[in-house]
Amino acid sequence: MAIKRVGFVGTGIMGAPMARNLIRAGFSVTVWNRTASKAAPLVEEGAVSAASPAAVAAASEVTFSCVSDSPDVEAVALGPGGILEGAEPGSVYIDCSTISPEVARRVAQAASSRGVAMLDAPVSGGDVGARNGTLAVMVGGDPAVFERCRTVLEAIGETIVYVGPSGSGQVVKLCNQVAGALNLMAMAEAITLSRRAGVDPAKMIEVVSKGAAGSWMLANLGPRAVAGDFAPGFMVDLMQKDLRLVLETAAQTDTPLPGAALVNQVLRMLQAQNRGGDGTQAIVDAVARLAGS
Amino acid sequence: MAIKRVGFVGTGIMGAPMARNLIRAGFSVTVWNRTASKAAPLVEEGAVSAASPAAVAAASEVTFSCVSDSPDVEAVALGPGGILEGAEPGSVYIDCSTISPEVARRVAQAASSRGVAMLDAPVSGGDVGARNGTLAVMVGGDPAVFERCRTVLEAIGETIVYVGPSGSGQVVKLCNQVAGALNLMAMAEAITLSRRAGVDPAKMIEVVSKGAAGSWMLANLGPRAVAGDFAPGFMVDLMQKDLRLVLETAAQTDTPLPGAALVNQVLRMLQAQNRGGDGTQAIVDAVARLAGS
Amino acid sequence: MAIKRVGFVGTGIMGAPMARNLIRAGFSVTVWNRTASKAAPLVEEGAVSAASPAAVAAASEVTFSCVSDSPDVEAVALGPGGILEGAEPGSVYIDCSTISPEVARRVAQAASSRGVAMLDAPVSGGDVGARNGTLAVMVGGDPAVFERCRTVLEAIGETIVYVGPSGSGQVVKLCNQVAGALNLMAMAEAITLSRRAGVDPAKMIEVVSKGAAGSWMLANLGPRAVAGDFAPGFMVDLMQKDLRLVLETAAQTDTPLPGAALVNQVLRMLQAQNRGGDGTQAIVDAVARLAGS
């Protein structure tokens, strides 16, 4: 029997457009946000506002959360008035936040002990992808539960990939951030060398991004960085939060990641200069600063 | 008046298929190679073999060279029996090797003093791109000379971009290698973290390569690395030769490139293990080795 | 009036010999350890065993703690039955553990609200220094309290330095670990290059350690590493715990430390190879492994 009642906890920059796409896909959507005013536009579009995450879950067959960090997930899922307090046995909890795989597994076990199945389903694609419903969603958990929720997930994303048991979605998201961080560094060093050696970096990007050294970062953020446009996109502070999760997980699994550790230090330069709110393409300025520029 | 007579000096893994594409495009091609036997198949396809680079140049309106490193270019261009010894004033010399921008400028000046225009036109795309005529070509030199040679360049490549005065093509090629090297590191660390944290790296690549952390390296070399296929492609030894040029140029322009310097050290691990002849995707093994695997 | 009654909470590898030196210096010493048997030899030498940290503090004018990490200090100081529960107003609490400066300041505030002065006084010099009473002690807190406790501190260490307000002792200890970690890396790379380039590293150490590139690490741990003696000394796992505190404090103060971050990754290689229990001189093996040895 098809899923109809869907809940959404955390309707911020990412969560609000995701909830909106669920409404538009025809689901009955119940929402909650810590700052209630942020949920108001969704209510205008047909969502029902609930008094707590527990109340959202009580009204829903599938309850999403999309919050900032591991402690936030622990609060909205496990805390008083939290999702697991209200969720019916047999319902599903899908967390789209980017958090520690370890915490994801711990919350999944707590859910399981209450008869609730949990999927970790972090997303990639930014607020633009969230609005356009083109997110990549990397899903960990029980494959049967994943299949049951596929239609719901397809309302929020385009590339929906099941990657393994509980926690695996978060692992893949962290791998995504490792690759993204080093691709950013690639962009920054290529632009800096181009400038220092006297070649217009826009020309360089034009040709390099089409070949074997091309990347999404170079093609999309490179021109913005060269033009001095540092508006986010994805903020330095958030990338560093994700790299913290990466390095914690690397520590727990005894995995040396010297490249990611280096980029983490370079991003810290930007935070030291109060540029944590800039887009990640600002890394070009950090590398340029190494060269005295 | 359209260019008809083209010379090619250095018909190795890259040069031979490039010369072949010139023949197929209808140019009269004269060739020379240090090991003459390597030029023989081209003669069968219609090329004329000459006794020296000077003789190639004497027979050609445009003479290409494609050799290994800066000293090789200096030898075939400036040495006894070299291209500049035979080249007519008004002819063009195009070097497709990847060499130091400084040497490229020096050779261009020597050419200029003999009335020969030089373009530095390193290529990207590997032997596959050379065979298919789909190379990216980044061209430095006089823009009018570039325009004059455009039809010739279009016989060997697909993306032909003029990037600035003499030496600029080499600078862009080095930027390409900086970006490529760091994208390789991105691939290696993402695969390693995926494995250590218990997720099938093939699944990870499937989803990550489609989003904002995607790159040509991850999408194309990632699956080969995961499958244990380390056949080159582009050899570790050649990437390290290029990174040496990168770091020399960075030194000459006072440009710190900590990321490229780190990847250079990681590639050196492979050389220390006698894997310099493997494809660059072998970097995954170097990073895995850090993790004791 | 001179201090006579001293308490010691945490009589492990470091704490036991420190408490012993306090006994030998003539103080009346009360002790507590989580595993009570570890305190038994001290009782034989004249210490009194107490039932809880609170009981130790109730009996003492100055109470020391020496435990593993920030949460342990929070437990023995702030937890039920903890030091602050028993300490008389006007008494002093000195923590010799290496912990987060932030936690040190928080505990000091909690102490202050109960009328107890706290000094953070981490030590350097290892178990040998603890036994010989030759520790370096870096002290943060109220300078008047420091002066009052000087005679007590002189019983456990040789170099006793007041470095600033609460938390400053921990900051200096973390700086000590930054310097120590990079000096270890210096030792490892010098030994590796010496071997790879065909020179007996023992000869190299003999001359290098006497000049401007000399360090305690090279002179003391270098010969042990060269001889293949990896017995701790100071364990890799503990160094990495301290580097975690370093990198956390660096993050909180927006301080890029690329060198310390790199050494952290190299030590992680050892943990990945189950060598966390080796002495830190094992870093030589990690760097050698980079070179395929």
Next chain:
Amino acid sequence: MAIKRVGFVGTGIMGAPMARNLIRAGFSVTVWNRTASKAAPLVEEGAVSAASPAAVAAASEVTFSCVSDSPDVEAVALGPGGILEGAEPGSVYIDCSTISPEVARRVAQAASSRGVAMLDAPVSGGDVGARNGTLAVMVGGDPAVFERCRTVLEAIGETIVYVGPSGSGQVVKLCNQVAGALNLMAMAEAITLSRRAGVDPAKMIEVVSKGAAGSWMLANLGPRAVAGDFAPGFMVDLMQKDLRLVLETAAQTDTPLPGAALVNQVLRMLQAQNRGGDGTQAIVDAVARLAGS
């Protein structure tokens, strides 16, 4: 029979005081310098000026050279009018420059083919050590020749260590620079963390430099860096020249040195800011700049 006639080629900042100490030790000293005026004060003190390195060597049982880099040694030793042109069979050539071990071995072979024994004998200790005769001298070559020259070497240095066959002295000197560079980085990161975390770095140095994290660099250059005194000592440009030799030798021996490569990049920051003439303690400013200071 004791050596009496000693030659010195290259009487610059290091060479002049070394030659002076040979004069003061009672040797008959013949000198040559590219800029002849720099040798004049030595002539006033009793040296004889010769017209060429060959003339110096012709007059000497043992001829020293002390110049800047590998090509300089090749010029004064192997070039026209060079040392080997004038040196008598049976005489000794001692090079105190810091150069590539490979070049040292090549020059030694050229010397050997003319019946001249060569020692590579780079020094450590700076101009102060050269003036005071307290240099460390690391000597490679034939051990019997070393023993024959010991009294001469003892006139210029304090720690005279034979380290192995030809080239070994240079290898040890490069190891010395690896260790020194990383100890500098240790100093810089410790000072930066101390400042950012609010502790007077002078206090930090006072205590850290006495313990297991102590080094010559921290104890001697740390206080100068903290005081803003960046006068050389040993210039950034020279340290980077030596790190270039280090990284070349590392490449030739397939030795990854990620730490030395990182410090090389940090020193490049200083060169990018036109601070190559500062003393190496200026690295503290480069690391501080990472932190936005």
